[in-house]
Amino acid sequence: MNICLVALGTYGDVLPFVAIGHQLSQRGHDVSLYAPEPFRQSAVRAGLDFDAMCTEAEYDEALSAPDLWHPRRGLVPLFEMMVSLAGRTMRWLEKRARGRPDLIIASPNAFGVRLAQDNGGLPVITVHVTPFLIESRYAAPRLPGLPLQALMPSRLRHWFGRGADRVLIDPVSLPPLNALRTALGLPPVKRLRYWWNSPLRALLMSPPWYVPPQMDWPTQVMQVGFPMADRLGDAGDLAPSLEAFLDAGSPPLIFTYGSGMRQGARFFEVAVEICRRMGRRGILLAREADQVPASLPADVLHVRYAPLSLLLPRSAALIHHGGIGTVAQALAAGVPQMVVPVAFNHFDDAQRLSRLRLGAVLRPQAFRPRRACREIEKMLASPAMIEARTAAHTRMEADDGVASACDEIERVGALL
Structure with a gap:
C-alpha cells in the first residue's frame, strides 16, 4: 500500500506515527510522513519519506506562545496553530492524491486531512495517542484548569467539556475552518470534536486496562496498546x-x-x-x-x-x-x-x-x-x-x- 502519515504536535504526538510508519515500511508498504520540520531526522532514520508541514521557526514560535501551557488559555493558541495549517495540509494531500494514496493515517488535530477526506473521499484512519480527546458521558476525561473535579459526577464534567467547546474551542477554530469548507462547497462543521474523527476508523492507542471502553464512544473507535516510540x-x-x-x-x-x-x-x-x-x-x-x-x-x-x-x-x-x-x-x-x-x-x-x-x-x-x-x-x-x-x-x-x-x-x- 501507499500510505501517508500526517501528524502535528510534540514528540509524544508525532513519534507514535514515526513508529507506525517504520513498522509499516518494514512490512513492505510505501510510507511518507507529513509533520513539522524538527521531525525530519526521526523520519529519515525510520526509513520514511518526509515533507515538512511547517518550518522549524514556525514550530518554535508556536511552542513559545506565552499562554500555550496555561490550563485554560492554552487552548486558544493551540487551536489557532492547528487551523492555520489546515489549508496547507489539504493542499499537500491533494498533490499526493494524484498518485492516489491507498490510506491516510492522521492525528485528530491535522484538520486538513479531514477536509481532504470530505472534499475528495480519501480514505482516512484517525489515530488518537491520548484518551483525553475521546468523549464519554459515563467516563468524561478530567479537564485542565477546572477545580473540584474529584467531587463531580462524570456527566457534569462532560457538560463542562461541552461548554469549553462552545466558549473556547469552536469560536477559535470553526470560523476559519468553515471558511475553507465554504470555498470547497462543503457544509459547515457545527462541532469540531464530533467532526475530527474519520468515519472510516479511529484508533485509540491506550489499552482497555488503562482506559476502559465506554458504550457511548463513536462506533468506529478501536483500542490498541500504547505506542512505544522513544528510540x-x-x-x-x-x-x-x-x-x-x-x-x-x-x-x-x-x-x-x-x-x-x-x-x-x-x-x-x-x-x-x-x-x-x-x-x-x-x-x-x-x-x-x-x-x-x-x-x-x-x-x-x-x-x-x-x-x-x-x-x-x-x-x-x-x-x-x-x-x-x-x-x-x-x-x-x-x-x-x-x-x-x-x-x-x-x-x-x-x-x-x-x-x-x-x-x-x-x-x-x-x-x-x-x-x-x-x-x-x-x-x-x-x-x-x-x-x-x-x-x-x-x-x-x-x-x-x-x-x-x-x-x-x-x-x-x-x-x-
Whole structure:
C-alpha cells in the first residue's frame, strides 16, 4: 500500500506515527510522513519519506506562545496553530492524491486531512495517542484548569467539556475552518470534536486496562496498546556521557517537563533542590538548555534527549508533566512516577494513574521541595503502588500497540 502519515504536535504526538510508519515500511508498504520540520531526522532514520508541514521557526514560535501551557488559555493558541495549517495540509494531500494514496493515517488535530477526506473521499484512519480527546458521558476525561473535579459526577464534567467547546474551542477554530469548507462547497462543521474523527476508523492507542471502553464512544473507535516510540527520537541510544553518569553511582531521579515545554525553569529549579534534600542523584531531561539552572551540582546532569526505554530501568523514579508517551514509558519500565500536570491531557492522565495506584500527583502550585520530597518518599515505599506497578509492567510486556495498530491499518486497507 501507499500510505501517508500526517501528524502535528510534540514528540509524544508525532513519534507514535514515526513508529507506525517504520513498522509499516518494514512490512513492505510505501510510507511518507507529513509533520513539522524538527521531525525530519526521526523520519529519515525510520526509513520514511518526509515533507515538512511547517518550518522549524514556525514550530518554535508556536511552542513559545506565552499562554500555550496555561490550563485554560492554552487552548486558544493551540487551536489557532492547528487551523492555520489546515489549508496547507489539504493542499499537500491533494498533490499526493494524484498518485492516489491507498490510506491516510492522521492525528485528530491535522484538520486538513479531514477536509481532504470530505472534499475528495480519501480514505482516512484517525489515530488518537491520548484518551483525553475521546468523549464519554459515563467516563468524561478530567479537564485542565477546572477545580473540584474529584467531587463531580462524570456527566457534569462532560457538560463542562461541552461548554469549553462552545466558549473556547469552536469560536477559535470553526470560523476559519468553515471558511475553507465554504470555498470547497462543503457544509459547515457545527462541532469540531464530533467532526475530527474519520468515519472510516479511529484508533485509540491506550489499552482497555488503562482506559476502559465506554458504550457511548463513536462506533468506529478501536483500542490498541500504547505506542512505544522513544528510540525513534533524537537518539536511539544513551550518550556515552550519560552512560558514564549512570555507571558512576546510585539510580537517579529523572525529571522532564516534555519536549515542547518552554516554561519549565521553576520545575527544574525545584528538581535540583529535591535531589539535594533527598541526597539523590538526578537527571534533568530538557531540550532547551535555558530551562535548567546554569550551574548544576556534580550529581545532577542535564541531558537534551535520551530514550526513556533505556534510561528509566536504571532510574529510581520519574517526575514529569503527564504526557501520555512519558506515562507509558514509565509503566513499561515499572518505575515510580509522579505527575505535575500542566495543561491539555496531563490532568486526565494524572487522575488515571492515581486511580490505578500507578503514580503520585502534585499540582504545580504544590510542587515545592519539602512537599515533593515527602510525596516521592511515600511513593517509593508504598506496597500498594509497588504491586500495581509490577502488574502494569507485566501487562506492558505482553502488549505491542504499534504492531496492533499496523495490523488494523492493513486490515482496513485490504477492505478498501
